[in-house]
Amino acid sequence: MAGPLIRIEGLRVAFDGAPAVRGVDFAIHRGEALGIVGESGSGKSVTWLAALRLLPEKAVVEGRVSLDDDNLLEAPIERMEHLRGGRIGMIFQDPASALNPVLTIRRQMAEALALHRGLSGKSIDAEARRLLDLVGIPDAAGRLKSYPHEMSGGQNQRVMIAMALAGNPDLLIADEPTTALDVTIQAQILDLLQLVRRETDMALVLISHDLGVVAENCDRVAVMYAGRVVEEAPARTLFEAPRHPYTRGLIDALPTLDAPRRLVAIPGVVPDPRRMPPGCAFSPRCAHAAPACLGAVPELRRLEPGRRIACARAAELDLQPAATALPAETARPEVRA
Amino acid sequence: MIRYIASRLLRAALTIALVVTFAFIVLRLSGDPATIILGPEAPPEAIEAFRHNWGLDRPVLVQYFDYFRAILRGDLGISMRDGRSAIELVGERIPATLALTIPALFLQLAIGIPAGVYAALHQGTAFDRTVMVSAVFGFAIPSFVLALALVLVFSVKLGWLPSGGRDSWMHAILPILTLGLGGAAALARFTRSAMLEVLGRPFIRTASAKGLPWAAVVRGHALPNAAIPTVTLVGFLVGSLIAGAVVVESVFSWPGVGRLLVVAVSNRDLAVVQCLLLLVAASMVTSNLIVDFLYGVLDPRLRQGARAGA
Numbered sequence: 110m111a112g113p114l115i116r117i118e119g120l121r122v123a124f125d126g127a128p129a130v131r132g133v134d135f136a137i138h139r140g141e142a143l144g145i146v147g148e149s150g151s152g153k154s155v156t157w158l159a160a161l162r163l164l165p166e167k168a169v170v171e172g173r174v175s176l177d178d179d180n181l182l183e184a185p186i187e188r189m190e191h192l193r194g195g196r197i198g199m200i201f202q203d204p205a206s207a208l209n210p211v212l213t214i215r216r217q218m219a220e221a222l223a224l225h226r227g228l229s230g231k232s233i234d235a236e237a238r239r240l241l242d243l244v245g246i247p248d249a250a251g252r253l254k255s256y257p258h259e260m261s262g263g264q265n266q267r268v269m270i271a272m273a274l275a276g277n278p279d280l281l282i283a284d285e286p287t288t289a290l291d292v293t294i295q296a297q298i299l300d301l302l303q304l305v306r307r308e309t310d311m312a313l314v315l316i317s318h319d320l321g322v323v324a325e326n327c328d329r330v331a332v333m334y335a336g337r338v339v340e341e342a343p344a345r346t347l348f349e350a351p352r353h354p355y356t357r358g359l360i361d362a363l364p365t366l367d368a369p370r371r372l373v374a375i376p377g378v379v380p381d382p383r384r385m386p387p388g389c390a391f392s393p394r395c396a397h398a399a400p401a402c403l404g405a406v407p408e409l410r411r412l413e414p415g416r417r418i419a420c421a422r423a424a425e426l427d428l429q430p431a432a433t434a435l436p437a438e439t440a441r442p443e444v445r446a
Numbered sequence: 447m448i449r450y451i452a453s454r455l456l457r458a459a460l461t462i463a464l465v466v467t468f469a470f471i472v473l474r475l476s477g478d479p480a481t482i483i484l485g486p487e488a489p490p491e492a493i494e495a496f497r498h499n500w501g502l503d504r505p506v507l508v509q510y511f512d513y514f515r516a517i518l519r520g521d522l523g524i525s526m527r528d529g530r531s532a533i534e535l536v537g538e539r540i541p542a543t544l545a546l547t548i549p550a551l552f553l554q555l556a557i558g559i560p561a562g563v564y565a566a567l568h569q570g571t572a573f574d575r576t577v578m579v580s581a582v583f584g585f586a587i588p589s590f591v592l593a594l595a596l597v598l599v600f601s602v603k604l605g606w607l608p609s610g611g612r613d614s615w616m617h618a619i620l621p622i623l624t625l626g627l628g629g630a631a632a633l634a635r636f637t638r639s640a641m642l643e644v645l646g647r648p649f650i651r652t653a654s655a656k657g658l659p660w661a662a663v664v665r666g667h668a669l670p671n672a673a674i675p676t677v678t679l680v681g682f683l684v685g686s687l688i689a690g691a692v693v694v695e696s697v698f699s700w701p702g703v704g705r706l707l708v709v710a711v712s713n714r715d716l717a718v719v720q721c722l723l724l725l726v727a728a729s730m731v732t733s734n735l736i737v738d739f740l741y742g743v744l745d746p747r748l749r750q751g752a753r754a755g756a
Contacts, residue, residue: 158651161655163651163654163655186659186660187659190657190658190659191657192657193654193655193656193657194655194656194657195657198655199655201648201651201652201655202648203648206647206648206649207648207649207651207652208649208652209649209652209653209667209670209671210649210671210745210746210747211670211671211674211744211745211746212666212667212670213746220653220656220658220662220666221656221657224656224657224658225657256746256747258746258747269652272652272656276656276657
């Protein structure tokens with residue numbers, strides 16, 4: 110297999126001295142779908158905004174983000190502008206506010222098409238129509254004249270996806286793309302992302318706080334907690350045999366449709382980035398915490414090929430599903446209803 | 447869009463009718479023009495004759511309806527002072543006032559908007575702080591104080607510019623500065639906060655994520671959105687320019703409508719005052735109408751709201 114498409118190494122981000130991302134490493138291969146899950150404030154979105162240098166200037170970013178020969182964190186701004194939208198597309202959480210309210214869909218799509226494909230005039234209209242067709246917007250020609258407020262949230266997110274595809278990117282970063290949408294629309298948008306990926310062979314980073322969404326749509330899943338990756342594994346493996354107590358907790362907190370059971374919440378809250386607990390950041394909430402967990406911050410270690418975990422007790426713990434849960438083969442969540 | 451404009455026009459007409467009514471009531475309440483114009487020593491027969499002459503002895507309601515009908519015909523009455531038509535008196539002063547207010551408005555726009563945009567884009571820098579501080583001063587200093595300060599510096603100390611009158615373009619500089627600077631400061635501050643608000647919205651990040659250079663993001667995405675609230679303030683500034691002209695024309699002995707208003711009010715020259723109030727109201731209403739219309743142009747959400755009858 111060729112080298113990864115994009116590699117993030119030792120990424121750290123701090124706002125006003127408060128660390129938001131505390132050393133993150135990722136590698137994504139061509140055509141691969143990586144899911145990133147975690148609670149709000151775990152640094153999952155900030156990691157990718159930092160990689161594209163879309164954070165406000167007060168954010169201090171360290172580390173390396175390699176895309177072919179470019180280090181995105183040090184590339185000249187003109188080069189970044191070429192890569193943003195050109196090699197890496199990004200879509201965001203609330204499509205209604207992520208689109209400019211006073212510009213037509215055509216105008217907003219035309220910008221991307223002019224920048225990355227060098228199109229103009231009639232060819233912009235033709236290509237914009239094709240993209241809107243691709244993302245399943247009916248009456249594409251009519252919709253080009255519309256403004257975002259004239260369309261539904263789901264349609265706006267389709268427009269966002271079409272816009273992100275305008276530059277034929279190698280990687281699409283979808284930052285909570287379905288969080289602001291109705292459940293039925295969520296499934297449609299996720300299906301659309303899969304369809305687009307099949308048709309374009311584009312890699313996908315799907316950021317979500319919803320393990321179920323990520324499980325259904327990704328090859329590999331990384332779980333983030335308090336600015337670090339705590340576990341990373343192929344999606345199915347992660348669900349069937351999580352090795353980090355936090356991952357176990359996330360799975361136990363998921364509802365299942367096929368066999369309803371009592372949900373188990375993870376006690377406590379995400380720590381304040383300015384007052385991180387010593388050692389493992391999850392230890393104050395962890396049912397398995399031992400004195401060893403309070404020493405050094407556990408490193409993200411390779412356990413077996415494709416599987417990494419940051420837990421001091423990873424080797425000794427045998428994490429069973431929560432007592433009220435069902436046998437393992439049915440514990441896999443069913444999110445598509 | 448047509449419905450939107452029609453509803454705004456109707457509202458404008460109603461506003462003017464209310465102003466006309468209000469002017470009528472206040473002026474009748476504020477004193478008897480006969481005693482003021484003829485003097486308190488005038489014989490009762492003379493005062494009686496004056497009142498009869500001007501229709502002031504009729505019931506107030508009859509006066510009101512006559513007055514309203516006359517206005518609809520375009521007849522704004524005759525000055526009680528010198529017997530010329532009020533419209534003529536006011537009309538010949540308008541060019542002088544426009545010669546101050548129009549350049550002052552351009553001054554406000556030319557300084558306020560670029561300064562505000564630049565300050566927002568360079569938040570926290572020395573320039574930004576300077577804009578903020580001068581905006582507070584611009585807001586806080588009354589125009590007559592600023593006028594006197596400018597006269598003190600440029601006329602008395604430096605001797606560069608005349609302190610009053612209307613003999614050359616040089617005479618217009620200080621009044622224009624007085625009228626324009628305060629508004630420019632307010633506009634700069636307001637534009638700055640409008641820009642900062644817009645720059646923090648998610649679609650700005652989308653535009654950057656698309657690969658647009660920052661200058662294009664600012665020009666194409668931030669400015670059109672920041673223009674919407676800013677237009678409101680510009681409409682307000684146009685209105686306050688007319689009010690400001692009253693003070694500034696008095697300080698600089700500038701023969702415009704502002705000074706005419708001061709003189710007419712102290713003389714209880716009803717027709718002239720009413721004509722001037724109508725002019726002020728009409729220009730305020732017109733500027734609001736233009737603002738409403740610009741909203742419709744700038745913000746597609748309003749256009750659609752009007753279509754839906756909202």
